[in-house]
Amino acid sequence: MAKHLAQVDILGSSFTIKSDESTEHLAELIEHFSSRVAEARRAMPQADSLRVAIVSGLNITDELFRARKENAETVRDAHAAGEIASRLIGMIDQTLVAGDAVGGKTEPPAETAEESTAS
Numbered sequence: 001m002a003k004h005l006a007q008v009d010i011l012g013s014s015f016t017i018k019s020d021e022s023t024e025h026l027a028e029l030i031e032h033f034s035s036r037v038a039e040a041r042r043a044m045p046q047a048d049s050l051r052v053a054i055v056s057g058l059n060i061t062d063e064l065f066r067a068r069k070e071n072a073e074t075v076r077d078a079h080a081a082g083e084i085a086s087r088l089i090g091m092i093d094q095t096l097v098a099g100d101a102v103g104g105k106t107e108p109p110a111e112t113a114e115e116s117t118a119s
Contacts, residue, residue, distance in 0.1 A: 006030060010037055011049040036060055 003018045006026035010033065019026055040055045
């Protein structure tokens with residue numbers, strides 16, 4: 001893969017990073033981190049750069065963990081919904097095979113059969 005370069009200017013430090021990721025992806029990462037650093041800086045205006053960077057990293061890690069938890073819950077919910085759908089399909093199939101479906105071909109009720117032979 002081609003290496004891409006991105007310039008980083010955060011908390012008074014400037015450097016270039018090289019990555020296999022696209023320049024657009026790198027720009028998104030840097031922008032997100034920069035915004036979280038700016039947020040931490042506003043919350044702790046007297047803190048040194050190291051503390052701001054650590055708090056920013058912890059905030060982003062919190063975002064990641066929350067997203068992972070939400071994703072795991074979504075996967076569990078989707079799995080449960082799939083199981084319910086499979087059971088319902090099985091029930092529908094059994095009903096159709098038994099001939100009990102609404103509008104399906106079923107034998108007439110006993111009273112109707114007796115009435116038609118009695119006439």
